[in-house]
Amino acid sequence: MPKLNDVCRYVRSKNAGPFWVTIDLFFDGQDAYQRYSDDPAISAAAIGRLYGVEAQAVRRFKVDTLNVVKISIPRSQPQGGVLERDMHSGQQFVPMLDIVLA
Incomplete structure (x- = not known):
C-alpha cells in the first residue's frame, strides 16, 4: 500500500493567517x-x-483542475506567540508524508 509521499509529487504547508495552517x-x-x-x-x-x-x-478543499487537496487546520499556537515554534508553518506537512493509503 502506498504512502502519501509516493502518490504526491509535492506536499507543502504554509501559513493561512495567524490562526490557521494549510497543507x-x-x-x-x-x-x-x-x-x-x-x-x-x-x-x-x-x-x-x-x-x-x-x-x-x-x-478540506478539493481542486479538481489542479489535482490538489488543500487541508486547513487551526494552529496550536497563534503565529508569533511566545509558544509558537514554526512561524511560517513550513514544517507542518512532515507528519503527513508517511500516511499509508488504501
Missing part, C-alpha cells in the same frame, strides 16, 4: 488524484487525530 497535497497526475483524494487516511477525522484537533475544525 497542500499535489497529486502526481489525475489518476493518483482520482484514486486517493478521498482516501479515508486523509479524511478530516484522520487529519484531526494526526494533528490533535477536532475533526469539525479540519477544512
